[in-house]
Amino acid sequence: MVSITVNGTEYPLDVTEDMPLLWAIRDVIGLTGTKFGCGIAQCGACTVHVDGKPVRSCLYPVGALGDKKVTTIEAIGRSEAGARVQAAWLDKEVVQCGYCQSGQIMSATALLQRNPAPTDADIDQAMAGNICRCGTYVRIRAAIHAAAGTERQG
Amino acid sequence: MNALVARRAVLQAGAAAAGGLLLSLRLPGLARAAPGPASAAASGSASVSGAGFAPNAFIRIDRQGLVTLVMPNAEFGQGIWTSACMLIAEELEVGLDQVTPVAAPPDGASYTDPELGEQATGGSASIRGDWKRLRQAGATGRTMLVQAAANRWGVDPAGCTAARAVVTHGATGRTLGYGALADEAALLPVPKDVPLKPQSAFTLIGTSPRRLDTPAKVNGTAIFGIDVTMPGMGVGTVAACPVKGGRLRAFDEKAARAIKGVRDVVALDDVIAVIGDHMWAAKQGLQAANAQWDEGPNASIGMAQVIAGLDAASKTDGVVAKSHGDATAALDQAAKKLDVVYQLPFLSHAPMEPINTTIHVRPDGADLWVGTQVPVRAQATVAQETGLPIDKVSVHCQVIGGAFGRRLDVDSITQAARIARHVAYPVKLIWTREEDIQHDLYRPYYYDRITAGLDADGRIAAWSHRVTGSSVMARWAPPGMEMDGKLDPDAVEGAVETPYVFGAQKTEYVRHEPDTVTTAWWRGVGPTHNVFVVESVIDELAGLAGKDPVAFRRGLLAPDDKRARAVLDLVVEKSGWGAALPSGEGRGVALQVAFGTHMATVAHVAVGKQGEIRVKRVTVALDCGPVVNPDTIESQVQGGIIFGLTMALYSEITIENGRVLQSNFHDYRMLRINEAPMVDVHIVHNPDGSVGGIGETGTVAAAPALANAIFAATGRRLRRIPFATGQMSEA
Amino acid sequence: MRRALLSLLAILAGGAKLHAAEQTPLEHGEYLTRAADCAACHSAPGHAAWTGGRAFALPFGTLYSANITPDRETGIGAYTDDEWVEMLHHGIGRGGRHLYPAMPYNSYTLMSRDDALAIKRYLFSLPPVKAPPPPNRMNFPFDQRWLMVGWNLINNPDRRFRPAQDKSAEWNRGAYLVDALGHCGQCHTPRTLTQGLSERQFAGAKQAGWVAYNLTSDKDHGLGGWSDAALVQYLHEGQAPGHGPASGPMAEAVQNSLRYLSDADLHAIVAYLRDVPARADGAASVPATPVAGAGGDDALGARLFAEACAGCHLTDGSGRQSAWAALGGDHSAGDPAGTNLVQVLLHGSELQTTQGLMFMHGFTGAYTHQELAALSNYVIRHFSGRAGTVTAADFAPVGK
């Protein structure tokens, strides 16, 4: 039995402690916004926040959580930065298939929470761990700048 | 000219269906086609119901005025649902905010793509197929609703207008909503050949409204196929034999069942599945099962053999796809000659959403929840594997996390049906990324020989191109083959017709199948392969002629080819073509006519001291005729360029000992944001041109523009994809 | 998991107090089998547990480890107690066949007869598995087993462990664990020309392509800069803050052996290692945080690190979500030759931990040797401030 807190709700789970958080969130709790892409920390589709830090849930055992709080894409809009990022994502029409975008938004929000005015280089650094097969990178960059209010004119 | 169009023609001629699957041979009529009970049940989308007003297969309006639009094409990122809704809404006179798109059920009679001859999504065909039929559908519906209102009021319909789902009688200002008119409109005869709006009257088409599917995709509520959850469902994962044609020899069922949460182990002759309460149990169970394989006859095959086989085949005569003039004689007399081989590797699709199928097989029927580009084939394969009648198989089409041609095949659905027969509950089968990459159906390895010659004036006098590779068409849609089944029109698409005029041309195809992989459609199909070869060789010849690549191309265009000239001129202007660059940097151009769209692309690259390639900017000018949604065009081309750059730089599936060596993103590398160039897209205004497709054009353009830019920067001509995994450091 | 870890430690610590006396003989044998890390060599991927078959590519040929299940034909089932002890102490197997010294009998010779037999008892309690290992492939003249007689004369000390009277019981326990059971010197002590262990005890050595680092008490090159707590944690978990994770063969040693040792035994090991005379051999240790402004023309390496590595390790090396992903202070980043870095990039690394499997894939195939070299040199400069000398050739398969 492991008890974890996701988006403010505590869930007692009848699973082994080595179960990756990803599968606990998706298959046991039933929040499917967090995606499985690679399972080896290469793609970032499974990114969630643990105590505000972006982590790869595909390789994060539920047993390692302790009292730490998990936030997923379903609740990131409750944070000020998360809401801004989501709005910018719609504004810039970033999304194509959308499958990677939960992870992209979680990484981008974490970036803005610790660096409110990121440069292109900061964005590359923070977002290089998130793959988008549809190739929405150009717009991801634009949307992060928009959310941060650091858009260049013209 | 276009392989997919050619295929349609053949299918319409009534040729036999592919692989025992049912291909619809009927075009969708605009006659009242309220879905029959079978397809209504099959849709699984509660909102598609026969009640209310259904003037055709695409529009449902209920008494409350709820407008549901049935989408003939699958949405996997192209934005096609938004564009298709725009086409209907423009003529139906409803707001985009008033419509709900739903996936069409498998119903070839109603939803066959006019370009593809099957209910399928691919070949950048959607808008080309929908441009007329969806506007017509909308206009027909509106005409009937207006007529119903006019009847109610006893006035001339000509005095009525419609806007935002309300009919207004101009003279009296009376109004009636579409919901209130639904029942009466449903009783009216369906008019034929309703006139369409002139483009000048468009209020929606040509604008960039917000996409309809994105809000759910940024807040985590969108349900993709992999997110489907059914009561009592098990989650399973599979391992198929790593070598094609091998058989399961042994496995440890006890160890698998000992894992907490494992429910069942299903072992078939070529695949083993472990099903549990969740994916973690399934994954661990599969690992514990420790499957052992008899690998069969392919276990010794490696790339050396594959390439040697292609090389040998490429030295034999092929079937002639196009010939004019005497290319051999012209080559003999040429002032300057080129004789080169180009190679393109096997490619995996690697859509971001790994392959998955949710399926429930019962004695009296089956439900299938899946993202597919071919719903009719999906339904047929489940019926075939389960022995159920086709109308007992319900297909619930899901939102798709990337397809790129992968979901034009139903191998994973076939496999899921075989597995699901052995359990009583619904099961979601998810392939791990490793399984996804190692059991993909791959883009063929192409081995192209080109010989060409310039005359004394530096014009191309002789052009001889022989394509050697496996045929996807022969497997996927045999009736699509031409010349007695010998020519795969897709394999030479983009090679037979080029934007250029050659003195003499001969284009041939040699079919050569590799033993150990199955080949399949891949984003950009024929043109992704051939435009790379043709545009690279054109660049080589420009160098041989001592001419600027753009000027050389201009000189080869037919005098009346305005569209090609216009995109070339625009890209020259926007990219700063010809302006000086620091050493180690270069620009490369590529010109293409693919999927009915004219496009010119300039890539600007910098190559570092260690041979590292950095793409700084890509500039595109295109003419796709009338524009439905300019922002979607830009987005698709940007994404397509990135997709194509990933391929050109890194992508390669290789085989040793019969098995695929790559397995995940650490060795099947993807372009990442820190490598992504700026991509500028410029659209040539040409509303009267024929309609072109967009989804694959960027992917086609990336490799040739990049190869030509690398040559400009370094003087190195790269004739083999991928460019960045070793070639630049080879001596 | 933290809770689980603490309770695990509590059990182990408790167990240590009771130690041998309160373990059943079989448990005692299992503990010693772990401490001697028999699994490292005799359990190989793709082979049933304890059936050997692991290949050892040595300078003089390829050896395969033996099946040590009690199968009479292919395993050790026919060994008598005396034969068993003879084998462990002298490297002479049943029927007088000399073992190759990949089997560390020049360490096991220090083992007590009681402990040797306790191990045998445990192994004989395992289910017998019929599994002949592949035949060894040795180059001449090393395929002549009788040559081992000469090797043994030079290199096998052939003596049992004798406690040093002037040292504490803890020190002596540590010495026995390190030298007799754990055979740490087999990797960490440089070898002589005849492949015996040299006098430069624990000064660090290169083994099978990996550097086993300096374990002496030298402050800059050895373990002198480590706290006791960090050392115990590293041995127990395979990582310690400011020192990076264990990888390659050390990760295996932690996974198969060290993490099972009691707290008391781990402290005993530390007490003994603290006493190893300092030698300033090998690469100097690495600061715990990246070296600011290390400079250098590493654009390619920096870009690759951001793409392929920072997703887990983070740019500052602090490690995303897992202590095992933290690279700060990792000795491997301070070795200008990048020996272990190259190995990890080529082959990846994995370690079963209390928090699940920590693993890294190899990054070959889609990456060029130039890219991997640039990446390695970036890592070295970024984390240690030193100039790496890794070249593309380091990633080329031997002989190509």
Ligand code: FES
């Ligand atoms: S699924 Fe976790 S990083 Fe890809």
Ligand code: FES
């Ligand atoms: S939007 Fe499709 S993978 Fe990113």
